[in-house]
Amino acid sequence: MSKIINYNNTLFFNSFNKIKNININNGVEIVLTGYSNSGKSSLINSITCKKKLARVSKKPGRTQLINFFNINKSFRLVDLPGYGYSNVSTFKQNNMQKLINDYFYFRKKIITCIFLIIDVKNSIRYLDYNIVNFSKLENKKLIILLTKTDKFSKTNCKKKKNIIKKEISNIYSNIKIYETSCKNKKGISSIKNKLNEIYKNYNKHFITNKY
Numbered sequence: 251m252s253k254i255i256n257y258n259n260t261l262f263f264n265s266f267n268k269i270k271n272i273n274i275n276n277g278v279e280i281v282l283t284g285y286s287n288s289g290k291s292s293l294i295n296s297i298t299c300k301k302k303l304a305r306v307s308k309k310p311g312r313t314q315l316i317n318f319f320n321i322n323k324s325f326r327l328v329d330l331p332g333y334g335y336s337n338v339s340t341f342k343q344n345n346m347q348k349l350i351n352d353y354f355y356f357r358k359k360i361i362t363c364i365f366l367i368i369d370v371k372n373s374i375r376y377l378d379y380n381i382v383n384f385s386k387l388e389n390k391k392l393i394i395l396l397t398k399t400d401k402f403s404k405t406n407c408k409k410k411k412n413i414i415k416k417e418i419s420n421i422y423s424n425i426k427i428y429e430t431s432c433k434n435k436k437g438i439s440s441i442k443n444k445l446n447e448i449y450k451n452y453n454k455h456f457i458t459n460k461y
């Protein structure tokens with residue numbers, strides 16, 4: 251089944267501060283998660299070729315709600331608040347972490363694929379392992395997107411990529427890691443190809459189950 255997906259047609263659907271209010275429960279759901287300021291919202295803008303679809307900020311803690319973006323009616327991107335942001339009150343910090351935890355807990359059956367966003371400067375850090383472990387435990391497809399590669403040399407990016415691969419090799423033996431940049435658009439077309447593949451597989455599965 252070949253269906254052309256135009257990522258430029260992506261539309262903001264809604265923001266949620268409670269999981270029980272999310273009223274879209276079928277189709278393909280790709281979630282972008284990672285530390286605050288790692289570049290999740292910027293990636294959504296690059297994939298969709300829209301400068302202001304998802305709100306971006308130099309300061310960490312920009313995304314505070316769960317934002318849904320519909321690529322089409324059965325395919326969407328979910329922008330989560332970042333974790334590990336300590337520059338807000340403990341109350342707010344706990345609320346944001348609870349929202350993230352609830353998202354993964356209550357939507358574990360619905361999530362199709364997890365994009366773990368890691369700033370190349372920081373490499374993989376403590377809270378990222380929660381996502382890696384969750385993906386493994388729930389048998390979810392996990393893809394790592396290494397962001398802001400424009401700030402590093404090619405050699406250094408490759409080094410970081412290999413370090414991450416090695417660090418999680420006992421959990422995922424062959425993880426796919428994309429090097430990306432929203433500045434020079436490195437890796438963006440590869441991500442779109444991957445998204446096409448995920449969507450195509452879903453449709454294949456859907457058709458097989460239907461007939």
Ligand SMILES: Nc1nc2c(ncn2[C@@H]2O[C@H](COP(=O)(O)OP(=O)(O)OP(=O)(O)O)[C@@H](O)[C@H]2O)c(=O)[nH]1
Nearest residue numbers: 286287288289290291292307308311312313332432
């Ligand atoms: N140089 C460079 N800067 C980037 C890139 N991607 C994002 N940034 C910058 O990093 C900062 C954070 O980007 P966001 O997209 O808001 O990050 P986020 O992960 O959504 O952050 P939260 O919503 O706080 O979790 C912004 O100043 C972006 O312009 C990139 O590929 N290269």
Ligand SMILES: [Mg+2]
Nearest residue numbers: 290291312313
């Ligand atoms: Mg954001």
